[in-house]
Amino acid sequence: MKIITFTKDKSSIKYYILAAICVLAVYSCKISYLFIPLFDNVYYGNLVEMFINISNGLIWLIEFLAIYFTCRKLGIKIFTKPERKKELPLAKLIVLFVVSIVPMLAVSAYLGFVVKLVFNLGGRVTIIGFLANLCNWVSWGSRLVLMTLFIHFVHLAIEKNVKFNKPALNEYFPWGAILSILIFGILDFFFISENLKWFYLILTFYYGIIYLLSGRKFSSTYVINYLIWLF
Numbered sequence: 001m002k003i004i005t006f007t008k009d010k011s012s013i014k015y016y017i018l019a020a021i022c023v024l025a026v027y028s029c030k031i032s033y034l035f036i037p038l039f040d041n042v043y044y045g046n047l048v049e050m051f052i053n054i055s056n057g058l059i060w061l062i063e064f065l066a067i068y069f070t071c072r073k074l075g076i077k078i079f080t081k082p083e084r085k086k087e088l089p090l091a092k093l094i095v096l097f098v099v100s101i102v103p104m105l106a107v108s109a110y111l112g113f114v115v116k117l118v119f120n121l122g123g124r125v126t127i128i129g130f131l132a133n134l135c136n137w138v139s140w141g142s143r144l145v146l147m148t149l150f151i152h153f154v155h156l157a158i159e160k161n162v163k164f165n166k167p168a169l170n171e172y173f174p175w176g177a178i179l180s181i182l183i184f185g186i187l188d189f190f191f192i193s194e195n196l197k198w199f200y201l202i203l204t205f206y207y208g209i210i211y212l213l214s215g216r217k218f219s220s221t222y223v224i225n226y227l228i229w230l231f
Contacts, residue, residue: 005163014074015157018067022150023183025063026143029056050128053135060142067149078152078218088215096213100224103206104231107199116196117231141226144207147184148222151176151208155216177208203229 032055071078088096107116154176164170185204189197207225214220 003165005165007161007163009160012157012160014076015153015160018071018076019150019153019157019179021067022146022153025060025067026146026150026184027187028063029059029143032056032059047128050132050135053132053139057135057139057142060139060146064142064145064149067146076156078149092213092215096210096224099213100210100228103199103203103228107196110196110199115231137230140229144226144229145222147180147204147207148211148218148225150184151180151211151221152216152218154179155211172212174205174208174212176211177205180208181205 032052068078104116108114158175159170164173181201181204185201188204189201206228207221210224210228211221214224
């Protein structure tokens, strides 16, 4: 008895291409680093990080808009209004809440029971420091849009080519989570200098799990994932 069946559905190609574009878009921001020398001597170099975050956010926003309008042309809906009959049951909402709050509590405990948002601000908050953090939050918020889109497209693509005999596996197998950690998780772990690198590595897998638990709703997934990253 076959556990899994592979099918040839050419309509999946556009989703694979869109997922690949999302990956390229996430890392295309490296172009911003070419202009760092322009800000090295401005205000003792304190504006470099702010410039990087602002330019990255703008690049990711423009790329998201390009992908969004491309999807509209292809008839692919990203933002969908939930139907009443498809609203999450109470038990699933409770599971989603618990799963969402666990990483926040874990990181807080690791940092000495301090909220990550407060920890990143530091004990002495200056105007420049706050603005730099604010730009970082907005920038990574833009990045997370593309990462969530990647997870969305991966599921739409693979599920057209791979079918499990058990319906539960078709609904909850974490294709997006697996590919997210293999691509974004590993690349970020080795090439991006961030505190809590192991946390961010695991978080890239977590994003895909939240996508499944939230009923595959893009907006809900994005908001929850962003809050987990921020706090």
